Amino acid sequence: MDKTFPSQQLATFAAQLQARDIPPHVLRKTEDLLVDWFGSAVAGKGARAVETIGTFIERMGPSTGPSEILYNRKRSTPYFAAMANAAASHVVEQDDVHNGSVFHPATVVFSPAVAVAQAMGASGQDLLVASIVGYEVGIRVGEFLGRSHYRIFHTTGTAGSIAAAAAVGRLLNLTPSQMLHAFGSAGTQAAGLWEFLRDAADSKQLHTAHAAGTGLMSAYLAKDGFTGAQQILEGKQGMAAGMSTDTDVTKLTDRLGSRWATVETSFKCHASCRHTHPAADALLQVMRDHHLTISDLKKVTTHVHQGAIDVLGPVVDPATVHQSKFSMGTVLSLAAKHGFAGLSEFDQDFKKPEITDLRDRVVMVLDDEVDAAYPNRWIGKVTVETNAGHVFAGRVDEPKGDPGNTLSRDEIEEKAMRIGVYSHGATRDELKQAIDALWHIESAQQVGALLP
Amino acid sequence: MDKTFPSQQLATFAAQLQARDIPPHVLRKTEDLLVDWFGSAVAGKGARAVETIGTFIERMGPSTGPSEILYNRKRSTPYFAAMANAAASHVVEQDDVHNGSVFHPATVVFSPAVAVAQAMGASGQDLLVASIVGYEVGIRVGEFLGRSHYRIFHTTGTAGSIAAAAAVGRLLNLTPSQMLHAFGSAGTQAAGLWEFLRDAADSKQLHTAHAAGTGLMSAYLAKDGFTGAQQILEGKQGMAAGMSTDTDVTKLTDRLGSRWATVETSFKCHASCRHTHPAADALLQVMRDHHLTISDLKKVTTHVHQGAIDVLGPVVDPATVHQSKFSMGTVLSLAAKHGFAGLSEFDQDFKKPEITDLRDRVVMVLDDEVDAAYPNRWIGKVTVETNAGHVFAGRVDEPKGDPGNTLSRDEIEEKAMRIGVYSHGATRDELKQAIDALWHIESAQQVGALLP
Structure with a gap:
């Protein structure tokens, strides 16, 4: 042969x-x-x-x-x-x-x-x-x-x-x-x-x-x-x-x-499109480090690869639970509220005003470093502006669940x-x-x- | 809506x-x-x-x-x-x-x-x-x-x-x-x-x-x-x-x-890829008009559209009956021998020397007129060289089976x-x-x- x-x-x-x-x-x-x-x-x-x-x-x-x-x-x-x-x-x-x-x-x-x-x-x-x-x-x-x-x-x-x-x-x-x-x-x-x-x-x-x-x-x-x-x-x-x-x-x-x-x-971990996970984890890191809650957040800018924009970009006002899993804003808002965006969080909250309000203040911008690393590495980078006037940068190199940050058998x-x-x-x-x-x-x- | x-x-x-x-x-x-x-x-x-x-x-x-x-x-x-x-x-x-x-x-x-x-x-x-x-x-x-x-x-x-x-x-x-x-x-x-x-x-x-x-x-x-x-x-x-x-x-x-x-x-009508039909019908017309048999044919040049070359071009030495239906040379040779290339003609003859000999003397060349008319019109154009030294041109504007040259209910x-x-x-x-x-x-x- x-x-x-x-x-x-x-x-x-x-x-x-x-x-x-x-x-x-x-x-x-x-x-x-x-x-x-x-x-x-x-x-x-x-x-x-x-x-x-x-x-x-x-x-x-x-x-x-x-x-x-x-x-x-x-x-x-x-x-x-x-x-x-x-x-x-x-x-x-x-x-x-x-x-x-x-x-x-x-x-x-x-x-x-x-x-x-x-x-x-x-x-x-x-x-x-x-x-x-x-x-x-x-x-x-x-x-x-x-x-x-x-x-x-x-x-x-x-x-x-x-x-x-x-x-x-x-x-x-x-x-x-x-x-x-x-x-x-x-x-x-x-x-x-x-x-x-x-x-x-x-x-x-x-x-x-x-x-x-x-x-x-x-x-x-x-x-x-x-x-x-x-x-x-x-x-x-x-x-x-x-x-x-x-x-x-x-x-x-x-x-x-x-x-x-x-x-x-x-x-x-999050019950959403993988393209949202690096940014969600980076946001959660910022919130943990600076003791923020969802009500502290004024605007979240996610610095992403082009693939995220291609897949998530069309989803601006998700009509269904499934579509909301492809909304960067929804995912980050649910994570900000619950520390995690799982099945029940989506089902119960994806259309709540608290979530859609923040959702519409989440933006995606193309980031050269993140885009160059993709798809071998999915880097999460966010810039968080708070209502108190602070600006924090967050970064996660391996989102939870990746091989270097994996789940245990118990998890x-x-x-x-x-x-x-x-x-x-x-x-x-x-x-x-x-x-x-x-x-x-x-x-x-x-x-x-x-x-x- | x-x-x-x-x-x-x-x-x-x-x-x-x-x-x-x-x-x-x-x-x-x-x-x-x-x-x-x-x-x-x-x-x-x-x-x-x-x-x-x-x-x-x-x-x-x-x-x-x-x-x-x-x-x-x-x-x-x-x-x-x-x-x-x-x-x-x-x-x-x-x-x-x-x-x-x-x-x-x-x-x-x-x-x-x-x-x-x-x-x-x-x-x-x-x-x-x-x-x-x-x-x-x-x-x-x-x-x-x-x-x-x-x-x-x-x-x-x-x-x-x-x-x-x-x-x-x-x-x-x-x-x-x-x-x-x-x-x-x-x-x-x-x-x-x-x-x-x-x-x-x-x-x-x-x-x-x-x-x-x-x-x-x-x-x-x-x-x-x-x-x-x-x-x-x-x-x-x-x-x-x-x-x-x-x-x-x-x-x-x-x-x-x-x-x-x-x-x-x-x-x-012919049991072959449609891209072969216009040329087959044009060849049959030349053979009828000039009373030729397969043994009279030295070389057949088919003047075709690019789509025919794309689909038929890869098939140079067909290994199966089905593949031979995508061989311009095989189809024209069977038509030349039998006046028609049907199921039994393919099954029985596609590998016979008389067929493969002529098959290898059939060529396709891109023709501007045929290509421009395609796909709305499938024009058949051939140039036939005979062993006696004659060169004949054949042309069919509507191959048999097309709406202007269709089959009767009996057919x-x-x-x-x-x-x-x-x-x-x-x-x-x-x-x-x-x-x-x-x-x-x-x-x-x-x-x-x-x-x-």
């Missing part, structure tokens, strides 16, 4: 990765990410966008099957369970993010991988290996597609199809050649546009469902001999050619097998239980029992139902 | 079109197109790419349901039947094409429309109206996306998602607002890249299945309140922004309700039966019985199974 082009090298890595090749800390981090994803998948319960996709799935698919839909405790075939869990695990904006690729791996990797592992009776170790394959591939594809891609396309939707194909393909034991075909089929279905943000539309959940479904389908098709383009990523009429102007092909194979992109993934578990219970997806006891089992997933002979 | 932007006007047209608004000749042409599509859908039987998608559908979906999969005589829910029929009806390269949009409407419109009509028990007239909605919308979206889009993207895949959403949305009686949401969901899932052509991969069937499935899903979701971007086509982070550099927004609403793009659609019926029987999808009697009913579909109270 010709290994001379990047897609081929990436597919070969994806097909051949073994547990013994993976350092223990990468496996442990993957368990952390799995637990974190599980909480988000359960927490999707009740969200209209998720439930509507669920209704379609029930109408079109079988109502029984080997795979678990976490938010509604139903079952289906892996295809539909993957779509449902992917829609659900992204909606509360608490799922993980990889900074350098601006890509949310968990929702598009674990959703199909768990569904297929359940259908196959795969081992817990196989699930972890396949998930790492999905992370390593998806992150590199996101980095490859670059900033110009992200300006228009939701990378989690596009790179997500390839990530899902990689994870499922590894579970199905695809050969390197089949894996490359799976990439071809996934890439030629890759989609997801940011236009929906302007209207607070439901598309973000559709993007993750679409990525999970098309990626899973591509892997199954490849197993059965269906062929795809060999160079769907870097070819002359492939994704780079059609959907990006600044791709960097070296990113696709960047230190495969030695750099573990999986462990670079960040957890989200991850607490977050998953908090959001799962809040959405009435499961009881605290059920979640605790499920999470206890997930911490030991590596030794499971077979991946069964996650919820009791 | 704000009707001032083009997507809204298009969605409103799609939601509100009534049978009484449609001239009779448009309804009759739609019946012609339906019969032509039916033949192609049956003729998909046995194609590996189609059967592999069928296997996935059987694994993931219910094996019973109200909707008919034509090539294998099975049933499923409308979602899966739409995908299966869309994969099947494009594979033999005999389905229709609209010149100006370079878009194959039938496969992405009738496949979901028939599946949903069967599930709903819709009337034949409703099916025709919904199909016309799909054609009118999809063609305009294809024209809007333009030539730069088609250079990288398979317009049938991308515009196809919107076309499928429009047709299904009309059957579901979406309001104008819901129809616009359906467009948003379909457009944000729109995908399909030409890269697969280089490798003779199976993606073309996946593109049509994907368009039919995502479009259908988008319409059902919209009916249940799922929202999409209002300006997925023309918005700043929509399809035009991400996937084209020469969109023309006036095309989206071009003479809605007075220009019937449906009747501009061409039938395909349409004969073509559908020929390809259906050839692929063993049904017997001649079964096809005849089905087609007889389709000619009277307008008066059917309910659309039932098409095949007896």
